[in-house]
Amino acid sequence: MTAELMTGIAELTTQAAESSHDDDRLLDAALVIENGRIAWIGPAAEAPAADSTVDVNGRAVLPGWVDTHTHLVFAGDRAAEFEARMAGQRYAAGGIATTMAATRAASEADLVASARRLRREAESQGTTFLETKTGYGLDLASELRSARAAAEVADVVTFLGAHLVPPGIDRRDYLDLVTGPMLQAVAPHVDFIDAFCETGAFDVDECREVLLAGRAAGLGLRLHGNQLGAGGGVRLAVELGCASVDHCNHLADADIDALAGSGTVATLLPACDLSTREPFPPARRLLDAGAHIALASNCNPGTSYTTSMPFCVATAVLQMGLTVREAVWAATRGAARAVGREHGPDAVGSLRVGGRADLQVLDAPSVAHLAYRPGVPLCVATWTEGVRALPHLHASRDLST
Numbered sequence: 001m002t003a004e005l006m007t008g009i010a011e012l013t014t015q016a017a018e019s020s021h022d023d024d025r026l027l028d029a030a031l032v033i034e035n036g037r038i039a040w041i042g043p044a045a046e047a048p049a050a051d052s053t054v055d056v057n058g059r060a061v062l063p064g065w066v067d068t069h070t071h072l073v074f075a076g077d078r079a080a081e082f083e084a085r086m087a088g089q090r091y092a093a094g095g096i097a098t099t100m101a102a103t104r105a106a107s108e109a110d111l112v113a114s115a116r117r118l119r120r121e122a123e124s125q126g127t128t129f130l131e132t133k134t135g136y137g138l139d140l141a142s143e144l145r146s147a148r149a150a151a152e153v154a155d156v157v158t159f160l161g162a163h164l165v166p167p168g169i170d171r172r173d174y175l176d177l178v179t180g181p182m183l184q185a186v187a188p189h190v191d192f193i194d195a196f197c198e199t200g201a202f203d204v205d206e207c208r209e210v211l212l213a214g215r216a217a218g219l220g221l222r223l224h225g226n227q228l229g230a231g232g233g234v235r236l237a238v239e240l241g242c243a244s245v246d247h248c249n250h251l252a253d254a255d256i257d258a259l260a261g262s263g264t265v266a267t268l269l270p271a272c273d274l275s276t277r278e279p280f281p282p283a284r285r286l287l288d289a290g291a292h293i294a295l296a297s298n299c300n301p302g303t304s305y306t307t308s309m310p311f312c313v314a315t316a317v318l319q320m321g322l323t324v325r326e327a328v329w330a331a332t333r334g335a336a337r338a339v340g341r342e343h344g345p346d347a348v349g350s351l352r353v354g355g356r357a358d359l360q361v362l363d364a365p366s367v368a369h370l371a372y373r374p375g376v377p378l379c380v381a382t383w384t385e386g387v388r389a390l391p392h393l394h395a396s397r398d399l400s401t
């Protein structure tokens with residue numbers, strides 16, 4: 001297997017240290033990629049010989065984004081609903097039914113094609129690892145199609161049958177379906193189970209029932225909680241040891257304390273908060289209390305129609321009070337924790353000798369530029385498991401200039 005030396009790295013963010021407080025930056029660095037893995041990291045002046053060399057010429061290199069909350073399997077869009085929201089209407093869970101109807105009408109091939117297009121869009125902005133969910137089928141056949149489509153496109157798949165009780169079915173009957181035959185059908189294709197714990201979707205007891213059924217089927221647990229109002233979602237997630245509780249906009253002190261004393265990651269979704277005009281989650285207080293956080297795009301047609309992790313990172317810095325390093329950590333290593341991929345041979349979100357070579361090159365000398373130059377497409381190349389891709393915007397670009 002050939003070894004590729006990447007040199008000329010002005011700033012290498014490894015995320016190999018155990019927290020975002022530790023210094024994980026190497027200046028004037030180099031690394032070697034071999035067999036999809038990082039084979040060497042160190043000062044450029046000490047780099048070993050390799051079969052080929054790419055000189056990134058004073059740019060910053062960091063792990064690829066780990067986007068752990070997306071809903072890419074859907075058809076149609078909800079631009080009209082978005083416009084109404086921007087004119088003052090409040091977001092409500094019921095909009096999910098609009099996407100459900102379009103998704104049920106689409107073929108599996110079309111669902112795969114559109115999810116793939118969104119994944120490519122994410123990759124062109126530096127994402128190298130991505131989770132996605134079912135949740136717009138909401139009957140057995142459509143959730144199964146969605147689970148298979150998701151498994152074709154994403155690295156991690158979550159079953160979200162408990163997204164909304166679809167029109168035309170009794171609530172109890174739907175819960176029995178989600179926790180019984182639907183779960184059994186999708187289980188071979190998914191890794192996690194999730195539920196939308198919110199007024200208008202499912203209450204705490206219903207979510208507990210869904211998650212426990214998923215656990216009994218061998219799935220990991222995650223939860224949508226405290227998005228539109230205060231409630232018991234976060235505490236349920238902590239009680240059940242969920243890998244992640246996502247949204248977290250409306251938190252009481254007790255929720256922050258519960259998260260801080262737990263291994264559950266609070267996954268924050270700033271693009272969604274802008275698009276729904278919800279208050280941002282108390283990111284600073286969460287971090288200061290000792291909670292773990294992640295940042296994700298929440299790409300979906302209802303509340304957050306963007307695949308851009310750089311946009312989320314910039315927003316977290318500019319509007320949520322995170323430092324650049326905290327935001328970058330939350331979108332890489334913190335996110336890896338939210339899907340149980342922080343440690344071990346399949347770890348993502350960090351650059352370590354022996355680990356996966358999933359990385360991105362910015363057209364900037366440091367990660368600070370992600371927030372300093374918001375909205376500018378800075379990602380000029382990614383390597384995913386050692387394989388290089390050039391984002392379409394920069395396809396003709398030579399990294400050495």
Ligand code: NIG
Nearest residue numbers: 095096196224298300302303
């Ligand atoms: O994460 N909150 C629940 N689910 C999605 C939005 C679903 C929709 O409105 O289509 C979210 O924001």
